[in-house]
Amino acid sequence: MTGSKDLEKLVEYYHNKKLAHAYLITTNNIPKCLEVLLKVIKNIFCVNNYEDNCNKCSLCHLIDLKNLPSLKIIEPDGEFIKKEQILDLKNTFAKSNQFTNESIYIIKNAEKLNSPSANTMLKFLEEPEGNVIGFFITTEKDNVLPTIQSRCELISANFLEDESTDITNVEYQELSQKVIEYLKDIEVEKKKSILCNNEYFIDLEKADVKNFLSMALSIYKSTLNNKINGTKENPTFLSNLSIKNIQRKMQLIIEILQEINYNVNIELLLDKFVLEMEGINNEVI
Numbered sequence: 510m511t512g513s514k515d516l517e518k519l520v521e522y523y524h525n526k527k528l529a530h531a532y533l534i535t536t537n538n539i540p541k542c543l544e545v546l547l548k549v550i551k552n553i554f555c556v557n558n559y560e561d562n563c564n565k566c567s568l569c570h571l572i573d574l575k576n577l578p579s580l581k582i583i584e585p586d587g588e589f590i591k592k593e594q595i596l597d598l599k600n601t602f603a604k605s606n607q608f609t610n611e612s613i614y615i616i617k618n619a620e621k622l623n624s625p626s627a628n629t630m631l632k633f634l635e636e637p638e639g640n641v642i643g644f645f646i647t648t649e650k651d652n653v654l655p656t657i658q659s660r661c662e663l664i665s666a667n668f669l670e671d672e673s674t675d676i677t678n679v680e681y682q683e684l685s686q687k688v689i690e691y692l693k694d695i696e697v698e699k700k701k702s703i704l705c706n707n708e709y710f711i712d713l714e715k716a717d718v719k720n721f722l723s724m725a726l727s728i729y730k731s732t733l734n735n736k737i738n739g740t741k742e743n744p745t746f747l748s749n750l751s752i753k754n755i756q757r758k759m760q761l762i763i764e765i766l767q768e769i770n771y772n773v774n775i776e777l778l779l780d781k782f783v784l785e786m787e788g789i790n791n792e793v794i
């Protein structure tokens with residue numbers, strides 16, 4: 510699974526006593542990131558030799574139930590993460606540390622910390638008393654308050670829609686560049702499908718083609734989310750597309766991804782893909 514490797518390094522850091530007090534994790538998928546992070550935490554705390562789905566020990570069990578007193582997950586209450594939520598976290602940690610050597614908090618959507626809650630948070634970050642470890646997760650690093658950013662170690666954990674293969678963050682970035690070039694060829698250059706596909710897909714394994722299309726899906730998906738939320742950051746060549754246009758293209762990619770599983774001729778399928786993309790662009794939507 511993409512992104513997992515980047516987070517799994519934390520287990521090693523922990524055992525080598527090199528784990529920092531706070532991490533800012535940038536990701537394209539918060540639920541997935543949280544899921545993997547919880548596995549990492551189980552791996553750290555587990556009293557057995559941790560294996561996936563450890564159900565032998567009470568610690569893993571309590572983490573699964575989101576009921577371990579020394580592990581707190583905070584998410585926005587309405588529009589922001591509120592000061593009271595951070596105060597509550599501090600109180601909880603002051604009382605409960607008997608289960609584990611460290612207390613861990615996870616802040617989902619760290620960009621939603623506003624000034625009051627971030628100020629309350631800073632004390633944790635500046636004077637880490639006891640063994641407290643914090644993970645701030647965000648999809649919008651640039652919107653996380655600088656006071657928080659500057660006190661955290663940065664890591665990235667990005668995930669593909671289709672999780673059939675495990676690639677590192679560097680590979681993810683490279684793939685993402687390549688897919689953006691490909692989409693530019695389709696969206697802007699309007700290259701003929703055969704020419705376009707030959708350039709990109711020659712000698713690619715089926716799994717690579719799936720990764721490629723999953724990445725394309727991720728790019729359209731985040732463009733769509735940014736459009737809906739009014740955030741900037743869209744690749745400029747996609748910014749003029751309508752919401753409906755993007756939704757149609759996402760649907761098409763999902764269909765193509767399903768068809769690949771049925772072992773059809775990949776070349777024909779990719780040509781069909783580019784032709785249909787063109788068809789969507791020719792409709793007025």
Ligand SMILES: [Zn+2]
Nearest residue numbers: 555563566569
């Ligand atoms: Zn366990």
